[in-house]
Amino acid sequence: MAKAPVLTPQAEDFPRWYQDLINKAELADNGPVRGTMVIRPYGYGLWERMQQDMDLRIKESGAQNAYFPLFIPQSYLTREAEHVEGFAPELAVVTHGGGKQLEEPVVVRPTSETIINEYFSKWVQSYRDLPLLINQWANVVRWEMRPRLFLRTSEFLWQEGHTAHATYEDARDYAAHIHRNVYEAFMRDVLAIDVVPGRKTAKERFAGAINTLTLEAMMGDGKALQMGTSHELGQNFAKAFDTTYLSKEGKQELVWQTSWGSTTRMIGALVMSHGDDNGLRVPPRLAHIQVVVMAIKGDDTVVAKVREIGDRLTAAGIRVKVDDRTDTPFGRRAVDWELKGIPVRVEIGPRDLENGTAMVARRIAGGKEPVALDALEALLPKLLEEDQELLLTQSRERRESRTSEVATLEEAAEVAVGGGWARIPWADLGPEGEEKLGEQSVSVRCLVAEDGSVPVADDAPGTVAIVARSY
Numbered sequence: 258m259a260k261a262p263v264l265t266p267q268a269e270d271f272p273r274w275y276q277d278l279i280n281k282a283e284l285a286d287n288g289p290v291r292g293t294m295v296i297r298p299y300g301y302g303l304w305e306r307m308q309q310d311m312d313l314r315i316k317e318s319g320a321q322n323a324y325f326p327l328f329i330p331q332s333y334l335t336r337e338a339e340h341v342e343g344f345a346p347e348l349a350v351v352t353h354g355g356g357k358q359l360e361e362p363v364v365v366r367p368t369s370e371t372i373i374n375e376y377f378s379k380w381v382q383s384y385r386d387l388p389l390l391i392n393q394w395a396n397v398v399r400w401e402m403r404p405r406l407f408l409r410t411s412e413f414l415w416q417e418g419h420t421a422h423a424t425y426e427d428a429r430d431y432a433a434h435i436h437r438n439v440y441e442a443f444m445r446d447v448l449a450i451d452v453v454p455g456r457k458t459a460k461e462r463f464a465g466a467i468n469t470l471t472l473e474a475m476m477g478d479g480k481a482l483q484m485g486t487s488h489e490l491g492q493n494f495a496k497a498f499d500t501t502y503l504s505k506e507g508k509q510e511l512v513w514q515t516s517w518g519s520t521t522r523m524i525g526a527l528v529m530s531h532g533d534d535n536g537l538r539v540p541p542r543l544a545h546i547q548v549v550v551m552a553i554k555g556d557d558t559v560v561a562k563v564r565e566i567g568d569r570l571t572a573a574g575i576r577v578k579v580d581d582r583t584d585t586p587f588g589r590r591a592v593d594w595e596l597k598g599i600p601v602r603v604e605i606g607p608r609d610l611e612n613g614t615a616m617v618a619r620r621i622a623g624g625k626e627p628v629a630l631d632a633l634e635a636l637l638p639k640l641l642e643e644d645q646e647l648l649l650t651q652s653r654e655r656r657e658s659r660t661s662e663v664a665t666l667e668e669a670a671e672v673a674v675g676g677g678w679a680r681i682p683w684a685d686l687g688p689e690g691e692e693k694l695g696e697q698s699v700s701v702r703c704l705v706a707e708d709g710s711v712p713v714a715d716d717a718p719g720t721v722a723i724v725a726r727s728y
Contacts, residue, residue, distance in 0.1 A: 263592065266534050271478040276406070278528055282537050282596045285406050292404040292411030296521070299597060302545040303524055304414065308394065310447055310543075311416060311519065314439045318431075320390040320418055325372050327396075328363040333371035336497040340370065343464020347399035349411075365398040370465065370490070370516055373419045374498035381512060383503045384423050388431065392418040407525030408482070408728050415520035421500060421512040428513035429468075429489055433711070435517045436470040436487040444484055448523065449540040449648035450474045450530050451656055452484055455703025455723060456711050460691055463516075467491035470711060473702045473723065475656040476529035479676030481702045481725040484526055487517035525728075531648055537598030538621050540648050541641035546578045548637060549599050551590065553606030555583030563605050566615070566633065570603075573634040575641075595620060600644055601637060621647055666690045669724040673699040676726075683720040691722075699726055 263281065265273040279285055284300035287293070296304065312322070331350065334340065349365040352358060366372075373391065381389060394416050401411045418435065422428040436454060444452045457469035466488040473481050494500065495511040504510045531538040541547050548570055552563040560581045567579035578599075580590055587604075594602055602618040609615055614627040617636075621644035628636060659677040663669045666686060672679035674697065683704055686694075691701050706712045707719040 262534065263596065264534055264536065267477060267532075272405075274532075274534070275525075275529060278532055278536060278596070279406050282598070284524065284528070284537075287406065288412075290411070292401045294406050294410050294412075296414075300524060303527065303539070303543065304521055306543050306545050307443075307447075307523055308416075311439065311443055312394070314443060315392050315416070315418065315435075318390070318434060318439060319388075320392040320420070322393060323391050324393050324395065325366075325369050325376070327366050329366055329369075329372045331362045331364050333375060334364060336371065337465050337494055339493070340465035344368070344399070347401075349398045349400055366395070367397055367399050368516075368518070369393065369395075369417055369419065370494055371498075374494045374500055374514075377419075377421050377512070378498045378500040381421055381500060381502050384505055387421060387423045387502060387512065388427060389421040390418070390431075391420065392416055405525075405728075407521055407528070410521075413521050415518050417518040418516060420515045421495075422514070423502065423504070423510070423512070425491070425513045428491075428515050432468075432470060432487045432489045432515040432517065435515070436472070436711075440472055440485040440487065440517075440519060444472060444474070444523075445649065447540065447542045448527060448530075449542075449645055449652060450484070450526060451649060451653035453656070453703065453705065453709075453723060454711055455705045456715070457486070457703060458688070458691060458701050458715060458722075460688065461701065461703075463488045465490060465493050466516075467493070471703050473725075474526055474530060474652075475659065475678060475725075476526070476728065477532065477655070478529070479659050479678070479725070481678065481723070481727040482522070482526050482529070483702070483727070484523060485517070485519035488515060490514040490516055529728075530652055531598070536596035538648065539598040539600060541600045541621075541645045544598075544600055545576055546597075546599050547576045547641055548601045548603060549578045549580050549594050550603045551580045551587070551594075551605065552583050553587050553604055553609075556607050559605055559607055559610060562610060562630075566603065566605070566630065569634060570637065573638070575637060591618075600641055603633065603637075619644065666693060669722075670694055670697050670699050673697075673725045678702075679724040680721050681724060683715065683722045686722050686724075694724060699724060702727060 264277045267274045283297045286295045344367050351363045398412050401409045452472040452474045462469045468489040470487045472484040492511045500512050501509045550567045552560050567577050570577045604616040617628045618625045661672045663679045669679035669681045702723045712720045
């Protein structure tokens, strides 16, 4: 009788495979309230690495971290009509506190444009106060009817940036900078996901924005996932909250604003972009454990050598975990590390010590080979970089091989329903065609220029729509 697979095969049931992997790789559990999640230590370790890298990039872009309250007066949201309309179905509203009914209901933070503008209007007095560049790491709540761990949860973690500028051009350029030099660079260089930068259509734009820039990635099943967005808010919130400044010419002017965010959804993207039927595959630049050094048996000499090698590799700048739990069968431990996607396992037993070698198993490229113990420090960093590049290459090749150029709405829908992406001239599709696609659970993920750049306007010549099913 054949042994049951550890995970449901992707080809058999991709959503079930995803849930199996989240569970068995110990990334997260469902929370006690529907739509919430408990992020387990291994999953949170991935988020911490994402935070650290992104935080550095954000600070290099001039933004400073701050924190704003979780509770927002409901009246704040009603000041910007499009914004409140867009978020109304997702709001969690508190009506009682301390055993009493509140004089005014408060909303649990779905995003912070409104409350941050309340304070921007106090802090900005003169052109000398601009640009004002703020970021916060926080949790938000958006009530989710069809939850899925990491992808769509009622509470999730994120960073949200909010800025105020003296001119439209300065705000536009800063939103584009975050989009390309923070988000896209991080997603390609660290997550090894070949994202497509584009512009959202008016239908898909963030509520209250005049333009939304997005990064879309193809998952293993061909569906699209929005990875991060950067919004030009124009002066919509500045008008609602009277966020003005005294210009050099002595005139009161409204500021121009941006907001931008990325979330724990990136962990879900990591799973669905790089995972296979054996588990997760973590890009080495992201991995908080790049190499696990394993003792095969409980021989004192072996355990001592494993610990020594762990120390040597750590000193060489590699993020290492020593696994000397020899009271647990080696095969079970190896499967667990494979499920978690640790890029490299260094396996050492008594026979390896006799030969002065270790067996090096690569999770991403695959395969095992013996390597001299004294060669590990020099070899492993090279293997890790090779594996990082391989994941990005595989991500790009999947997207390119499953993207088709089409000429009609019907062809675009057929490609998307079949598990691919379609590219169609926006002039041939337009808002009317976009509405018809929605009837088939297909959407325009973004607009791109023919050369792959971001178009300056929806109707810019040569603009192409990327059409797909999405998460």
